[in-house]
Amino acid sequence: MSLETKQREQWGSRVAFILAAAGSAVGLGNIWRFPYVVGTNGGAAFVIIYLFIIALIGYPMMVTEMAIGQKTKRNAIGAFRDLAPNTPWWVAGALGVLAGFVILSFYSVVAGWTLSYFFKTLAGDLGVGTDFVGTFIGHITSDWAPLFWHFVFMGLTLGIIGLGVVKGIEKTVKILMPALFVLLIALVGRALTLPGAGAGVEFLIKPDFSKITAQSILGAVGQAFFTLSLGMGCMITYGSYLDDKENINDNAAWVVGLDTAVALIAGFAIFPAVFALGFDPAAGGGLAFITLPAVFASMPGGTIFGAAFFLLLAVAALTSAISLLEVVVAYYIDEKGWSRQKASLIIGTLIFILGIPASLSMGRWSGFTILGYNFFDFLDFLQESILLPVGGLLTAIFAGYVWSAKKTREHSNINKSAIRLGTWFDVLIMYVSPIAVSVVMVTGLVDKLK
């Protein structure tokens, strides 16, 4: 059914919107990526810089994307068309839709690993004496197992999106988000009571600024966009289902606050355990799949806590994946008049297909490279270095200069809210965000391509 015959869905309540948007933000980015980025960038000093970036760039960009969605009630591309008809600004939204498509294809592969690790841990396959590096490499380089779990994960994602905003997304996040918080708190409790956990806490709260390099600042900006689901159309799309009576400012603060809290709590669940058991905090992307299983294997109650951890990762990934698929599906529903079921099935299947070479590029197809990257890393490079920064930059310029900072601010200030946007918002959206994002993008690209 097209827009003319069917009313656009709306979130059932303010809490539903906050949980859905926080569900989008909180994902592999918080629990898998944040700890390892902190670990490889020296700990507390990086966390402090990251918090500044979240406040100065993350929050204003979150407000902006939600405001664009709420104001226009359109998908990411339609929203820009609506605010600036007959101009090429729709390209900013198109980058978001493309980012949603590309990110989900490899995000689902990683989410599949977490599902598989959940069952492996539960079955006791990751006990003391396991070769954790070998097991991980063996898993991701094999043909069928990762593809099977990628298939299962994409199936869940498209099933939920096929059900719709209220019956699918809202119902799912209302159950899974509270479950996620409970699991996370249980894990922190376990980690902090391990003997020797103090060193991990110290790593997160005692800054050593000599460890900060230009690269770590770039890393912090990239992490902020990824973790807050900015530049990928998610917050525009979710904002488009938000009633006009709802305020943006406080809701955006809740989402940014919850996302940041989960990342920090995940850090407090992981580093105390890593330090208590003498592992390397700078293990990189393998932290969650190599170091942590080793940690779990060597601690009392490890099977249960290990399984809980991977379940937590999978749940967080699912509430993010649905928001990425919704970005693309909403476009086909709004602009092409497709039914929700048709759009979910077709787009979900195409994303699954794009994920196949991403998964196989870890093993059988590792010889195939683009710009020196295997296919998985190429997709990651594409989103991190091009799609998100260019999309984010265009969105900031659009809000600051085309729709105008004043109008963006006035729209966000319409309803009663505890936080009021003042001219400080104009400065952040017109100067701070675009300049910071441009510098990060150019420096990052020069560094990567040299």
Ligand code: ILE
């Ligand atoms: N924000 C989420 C995360 O941190 C997803 C990023 C949507 C692609 O994992």
